[in-house]
Amino acid sequence: MNAPSRWFSLFALLTLLAAPPLEAGLPMAVDGQKLPTLADMVDRVIPGVVNIATTGHVNVPDHPLLNDPLFQRFFDVPTTRGKRQKESKSLGSGVVVDAKNGYILTNQHVIDRAEIINVTLRDGNSMQAKLIGVDKETDVAVIQVPAKGLKALPFGDSDALRVGDFVVAMGNPFGLGQTVTSGIVSALGRKGLGKGFEDFIQTDASINPGNSGGALVDLSGKLVGINTAILSPGGGKGNVGIGFAIPINMARQVMGQLIEHGQVRRGFFGAQAQNLTPELAKAFGISGGSGAAITRVVINSAAFQAGLRPGDVIIEAQGKPIRSASDLHNVIGLAKVGESIPLKAIRDRKEQEFTVVMANPEAEKIKGEKIDPRLKGAIFGIDTEEGEKTQIKVVKVMPNSSAWEAGLRDEDRILTVNKKPVPDFPALAKAVRSDERQMLLNIERGEEKFFVLVR
Missing domain, CATH: 2.40.10.10 (Trypsin-like serine proteases)
Structure with a gap:
């Protein structure tokens, strides 16, 4: 080391010795002011965020050749084979929201089809979780772990x-x-x-x-x-x-x-809406051009009982502004059975207030077997709108059930039974009993109308 280098090293050493001692762990400062840091907040919060690992099984599709009749016959491949499965794994996260009861919020898609759900805490402690419930519509799921050593995050707004x-x-x-x-x-x-x-x-x-x-x-x-x-x-x-x-x-x-x-029990509103375009807003005499225009109201539904009619434009629900049909869908779709929803709407260029009490959707449905054993596996509902006659519609048909074998499919509309109109459930039951030998159904499916004979 030459002389200039020795003098420089000595000068640097003396400068460091003369400097005031640094405080370990403190952020750097500018002009005597500490720089902002998120470290303290993160230290408080991150123990409430957990890692989630799931294990399950998914079906593996067969190679197309295995389903070819010629290939099956030539290579003696069984025509009926058990489904092949493979193990599936996924990783995700969760948030402790109730430390006392061990409840954790996560996404539905994180634990979808999971057979085993493992939760790992910040300290490395791992435990198996129990599924409490999922809601695919909002992608929300709740799982539960033993309430030990948990720290919950406080809710914000x-x-x-x-x-x-x-x-x-x-x-x-x-x-x-x-x-x-x-x-x-x-x-x-x-x-x-x-x-x-x-x-x-x-x-x-x-x-x-x-x-x-x-x-x-x-x-x-x-x-x-x-x-x-x-x-x-x-x-x-x-x-x-x-x-x-x-x-x-x-x-x-x-x-x-x-x-x-264990599930979301959404109430039944009974009305449909569309976005309010500037042209529609002008026609309805609404300034601002935002809202949800009611296009359809089911007779005797919660919306009908509240007084809503087609042409009403919803501008507020539960105190929140409604700018589109999606806004109304979010407010109404999350409401529970029996919950009261205050609404503001424009009708004939005047603002009016309504209160909708959400109905039980199951009250609008009936199982087929309660009408006749030959209709077992089907669920029927009432389809109707303001100004039109009511109709019976098929809400759901279980594959391979009696109703399925009879030819009923989802969304079918039952026009007549044994040549008698069936506008409601009592009329449907009466028409079915009118001829015990057979059941002649006039069905509307899409643009087609045809008869189905059920014996």
């Missing part, structure tokens, strides 16, 4: 979020383990992802495969969403800054019913 708010995503991307990313709320009320009920929070906080079911929290550490999907060009699986989360207010509504009933 997703309705209070604004575009530009900072958020943090936590989960288990690509099976790496608990990971934290940050970003902002890019948009609210996103729709069009192909889910049943859509009101997504869009964020640029990195969300990747495995993050599904994880937490989206605000800067105070409160849970505002459940990470659920990403948008990636070309069907890729990488993050491009467009991720989506289910608002926690929606997830909480679903969670309550899943815990109480």
Whole structure:
């Protein structure tokens, strides 16, 4: 080492010795001010985010040749074979929302078809979870683990979020383990992802495969969403800054019913609506051009009993503005049987208020075997709208059932039975009893009308 180098090294050493001692673990400071950090919040919150691993089995399709009759006969392949299966595994995330009872929120698609659900906590402790319930329409699921050593995340208010708010995503991307990313709320009320009920929070906080079911929290550490999907060009699986989360207010509504009933018991509204275009808004005399125009009302349904009629334009439901048919669908579709929904609508250019009490959808259905054993396996419902006669429709037919063998299919409309009109269930039962030897059904299926003879 030459002389200049020795003097420089000595000068650097003296400078370091003369500097004030650094505080270990503290962030760097600028002009005496500490830089902001999310570390304290993350330390509090991340123990409530868990890793989920599932194991199940899926059917493996046969090679097409195995189903070819000539191939079967030539190689003596059995025509009836058991389905081949292979083991399937998936990774995801979950959020502890009730430490006392061990309840964890996650996505339905994370635990879909799972036979075994394993949950791993932040401290590495792993345990098997019990499935409480799933709701495919909202992609929400609730599982339960032994309530030991759990820490729940506090709920936030997703309705209070604004575009530009900072958020943090936590989960288990690509099976790496608990990971934290940050970003902002890019948009609210996103729709069009192909889910049943859509009101997504869009964020640029990195969300990747495995993050599904994880937490989206605000800067105070409160849970505002459940990470659920990403948008990636070309069907890729990488993050491009467009991720989506289910608002926690929606997830909480679903969670309550899943815990109480094991499923979501949605009430029956009995009306259909369409988006209000600028042209329709002008025709209805509505300024702003937003709302949901009622196009159909089922007679004696909850909507009908509340006084709603085709042509009414819903502008508010449960105190929330209704800008589209999807907005109305989200509010009404999450309401429970018996729940009262206050509405505001425009009729004849005047604002009116209505209260809809959600009906039990099962009250509008009847099992076929209650009418006649030959109709076993079918579920019938009433199809009707304002200003038209009621009709019996086939809601569902179980394959290979008596009703199925008789020729009934889903969505069939029963026009007559034994040449008698059947506008309701009593009329249907009376017409069936009118001739015990046979049952002649006049059916409308799509654009076709034809007769089916049931003996």
